Amino acid sequence: GAVVSQHPSWVICKSGTSVKIECRSLDFQATTMFWYRQFPKQSLMLMATSNEGSKATYEQGVEKDKFLINHASLTLSTLTVTSAHPEDSSFYICSASEARTGKNIQYFGAGTRLSVL
């Protein structure tokens, strides 16, 4: 089946630094990738939808200057948490949809646990 690789799986950083998280579709092309944030014992909150070659669409309440998304190719999207603060500590999960028509399934990465000290 389709595989989405997310890296790193866990990152610890100091307050004020920036962190980049990568999301790659390994064996399929993903015109659309999604970034979610998950708080402990809660559901996934969609942060933004990332389309290859265009600007990401952010959900209401998500700061686009804080969470920079780049989708430079059909297999790679990145999320950069800029000037991270402790309240940004969370589990971030990406997903990707196959580009083929009719395959409306999202494949998820394993997630990145961000801890900001």
Next chain:
Amino acid sequence: GNSVTQMEGPVTLSEEAFLTINCTYTATGYPSLFWYVQYPGEGLQLLLKATKADDKGSNKGFEATYRKETTSFHLEKGSVQVSDSAVYFCALTPNTGNQFYFGTGTSLTVIP
């Protein structure tokens, strides 16, 4: 609008017990419905799906039937195992785009 309402947990069952996790939805049009499972410390994995009314999705002993008349997609398993302990998410996509809508998740713990 589109939304998913999922049975609140946590749910604790003994091994070999019968499992039901309720899921109902509201949607415009004809959505596809999914169950995803999240094991501790991991991302989400697709468990099963159904794309039209009366479809039954099944995988690893889990089943769910797309009931349009009751707008439901309840997850069932006849005999749970300790290894089924995880958080289960019901989700829908309205088929008019790629947006997914998730329920709040139900934590399942199976004890030996």
